Amino acid sequence: MEQIRKTTEIKAEPVMENPLPETIDTLFTRCRLAAMAGGRLSVIENGALTVSGEKIAWVGENKDLPRDFGSRCETVVDCRNRWLLPGFVDCHTHLVWAGSRSPEFEMRVRGVGYEDIAKQGGGILSTVRATRAASRETLLDLASKRVKTLASKGVTTLEIKSGYGLDLETELKLLDVVGDLAKTFPLHIEPTFLGAHALPPEFRGDPEGYLSLIINVMLPKVKAQGIATAVDVFCERMAFSLEDTRKIFEAATALGFRVKLHAEQFSDSHGAALAALFKALSCDHLEYLSPSGAEAMAKHKVTAVLLPGAFYYLKEKQKPPVQTLRDLKIPMALATDLNPGSSPVFSMTLILNMACLLFGLTCEEALLGATLNGAKALGLDRTKGSLEPGKDADLVVWDIDDPADLCCFTGHDPVARVMIKGRFLYLDI
Numbered sequence: 001m002e003q004i005r006k007t008t009e010i011k012a013e014p015v016m017e018n019p020l021p022e023t024i025d026t027l028f029t030r031c032r033l034a035a036m037a038g039g040r041l042s043v044i045e046n047g048a049l050t051v052s053g054e055k056i057a058w059v060g061e062n063k064d065l066p067r068d069f070g071s072r073c074e075t076v077v078d079c080r081n082r083w084l085l086p087g088f089v090d091c092h093t094h095l096v097w098a099g100s101r102s103p104e105f106e107m108r109v110r111g112v113g114y115e116d117i118a119k120q121g122g123g124i125l126s127t128v129r130a131t132r133a134a135s136r137e138t139l140l141d142l143a144s145k146r147v148k149t150l151a152s153k154g155v156t157t158l159e160i161k162s163g164y165g166l167d168l169e170t171e172l173k174l175l176d177v178v179g180d181l182a183k184t185f186p187l188h189i190e191p192t193f194l195g196a197h198a199l200p201p202e203f204r205g206d207p208e209g210y211l212s213l214i215i216n217v218m219l220p221k222v223k224a225q226g227i228a229t230a231v232d233v234f235c236e237r238m239a240f241s242l243e244d245t246r247k248i249f250e251a252a253t254a255l256g257f258r259v260k261l262h263a264e265q266f267s268d269s270h271g272a273a274l275a276a277l278f279k280a281l282s283c284d285h286l287e288y289l290s291p292s293g294a295e296a297m298a299k300h301k302v303t304a305v306l307l308p309g310a311f312y313y314l315k316e317k318q319k320p321p322v323q324t325l326r327d328l329k330i331p332m333a334l335a336t337d338l339n340p341g342s343s344p345v346f347s348m349t350l351i352l353n354m355a356c357l358l359f360g361l362t363c364e365e366a367l368l369g370a371t372l373n374g375a376k377a378l379g380l381d382r383t384k385g386s387l388e389p390g391k392d393a394d395l396v397v398w399d400i401d402d403p404a405d406l407c408c409f410t411g412h413d414p415v416a417r418v419m420i421k422g423r424f425l426y427l428d429i
């Protein structure tokens with residue numbers, strides 16, 4: 001355990017090049033920092049970090065602290081050589097759902113094909129049925145447990161999509177639950193409207209009808225209620241076409257939403273290039289991303305969100321073109337894609353491991369993907385994702401020997417402390 005000392009004495013000290021603030025709430029001493037500043041691990045051995053209010057105030061080496069500095073701080077955390085990293089940014093989840101898809105998993109393990117499972121009522125639509133039937137209270141209770149689990153494993157910023165309602169009432173209910181989660185938990189939560197996740201059963205044979213519902217009814221209502229900041233679409237043969245996606249993006253951007261896209265997961269639908277034209281925050285999955293799609297993403301500074309959990313669970317073979325993304329300097333973010341079917345994954349460290357072993361990311365790339373580039377994917381990199389003065393004090397003390405431990409070990413999330421916006425997180429799980 002860290003030693004925590006409390007004192008109220010605060011004295012002024014001379015201003016230096018990297019000035020120490022006069023008011024310090026928390027001082028982390030004797031830590032090793034992987035600050036993720038400037039798109040690198042940016043390690044500081046023998047480091048220290050101070051927090052004032054909700055922000056990181058100073059980052060540097062222990063030796064640069066005045067000798068009596070601890071006495072100026074409300075709380076001193078002696079990290080005893082542990083590692084301090086920015087909190088994880090999980091920038092792609094479908095965290096609010098009801099029902100279980102584990103029986104489907106069991107069927108798949110026994111060799112039943114995906115289409116046969118869908119014919120028996122499985123897949124996304126089975127989650128839609130269960131979610132429509134669940135009360136708001138039940139959904140909030142289920143989702144709260146999931147948020148707590150993610151936070152206990154070092155996530156401090158989270159994106160949550162709707163998309164298991166597929167009717168006006170349930171989509172609004174899901175986004176209301178996301179709003180309740182944001183009020184209940186100290187994590188920063190970004191709500192995304194994903195009405196275009198799948199064609200609901202009542203519109204089978206009438207995709208134009210559902211498209212019209214999304215564009216003319218759902219989007220204006222979601223905008224009027226202020227319950228989402230971005231709009232996502234699942235652009236794929238079995239979901240929404242490129243032309244459908246264009247129409248939804250036109251309507252969404254006209255209302256002032258940022259857009260993002262589930263793009264090129266099972267085929268090259270040319271979604272990434274379209275999303276880039278709409279200055280999308282991110283294109284996500286990207287296993288079948290073409291060179292021209294990647295160039296469009298680079299040109300319009302779209303972040304690539306890689307989701308190795310879904311690749312793993314679906315036993316896919318085609319990997320995203322990581323070397324092309326590197327060559328074009330497209331930021332690569334990582335996320336759990338937490339959902340009950342294709343990526344029931346609650347651990348960002350497991351995602352780091354998968355990104356390294358399945359997609360060939362380096363440990364540094366993976367750690368950046370889970371922090372600074374995750375923040376980029378949400379348009380939050382000015383305030384989140386790295387340990388730099390002026391940014392939100394969202395950080396995790398890890399009981400590890402090296403940052404690469406977070407990529408190497410699985411089934412082990414050795415979180416020692418979590419701080420969000422300058423306050424320590426205590427989770428009653």
Ligand SMILES: [Zn+2]
Binds near residue numbers: 094262337
């Ligand atoms: Zn997804």
